Amino acid sequence: MRLIIHSLIFLLCISLSICTFAKEGIEANLLAVANNNQLLQYYENGENKGPSIEILQAILKEAQLDAKVEFMPWVRAFSIASNKPNTLILSMIKTPERESDFHWLIKVSNLARVFISLENKPENYVDNLQQAKQKLTAVVIGSAGYSELTEQGFSEKKNLYVVSDGELMVTLLENGRVDLVYGDPVNIQNILNKRGETKVAIRYKEIGPENERSSYIAISKATDVAIVNRLQQAARKFEKTAEYTRLLMQ
Incomplete structure (x- = not known):
């Protein structure tokens, strides 16, 4: 039982x-x-x-x-x-x-996070943070990239242009509204390719371990x-x- x-x-x-x-x-x-x-x-x-x-x-x-x-x-x-x-x-x-x-x-x-400029605007190319602070950089608000830059002393009042998404970042870069975007170069190039902008080339410093995410x-x-x-x-x-x-x- x-x-x-x-x-x-x-x-x-x-x-x-x-x-x-x-x-x-x-x-x-x-x-x-x-x-x-x-x-x-x-x-x-x-x-x-x-x-x-x-x-x-x-x-x-x-x-x-x-x-x-x-x-x-x-x-x-x-x-x-x-x-x-x-x-x-x-x-x-x-x-x-x-x-x-x-x-x-x-x-x-x-992926990677780097400062990206247009190849046809060599004056905007940077290879360190201090140079980037002298330019206007677009970054997605609330993103990890936004946090990284603000922690390094970047400011919306001085050298940051915050946007809602990567598409808008690329538009601003193409139109010359910003000098740089801070993001993944593969994604930025992909956005350009999908727009048919095959003649628009981007430039950025060689990716190192500090850029990898x-x-x-x-x-x-x-x-x-x-x-x-x-x-x-x-x-x-x-x-x-x-x-x-x-x-x-x-």
């Missing part, structure tokens, strides 16, 4: 665990926020595309979770992910200031720990696949 009772209790615990697992999946209501970036994640022809989107979809599938993806300016995406539980964010550079404010799930890209999919700190654990486990499993390696190299 005691064995039967123990068996029934065990089965009951298993049933409750299964129900709880399913319940978490139903009540998760995950939101994924991102800014439009043609190299990583973007919305086109009614579909979410890009390697970061594919990585997100893979770990969500493995974790048996769903998330609604919304594109918006970076500063709004960051604010929502910082304050709203169950919110994922793509693709965010990990910085010491941000590290403790999010759960970091998986790396989605390697990594971006991640992260999730808000206030998210239920059970959801975070499931996503982290799914991410660790996906990281071991050839598909992840392929997407990270794109």
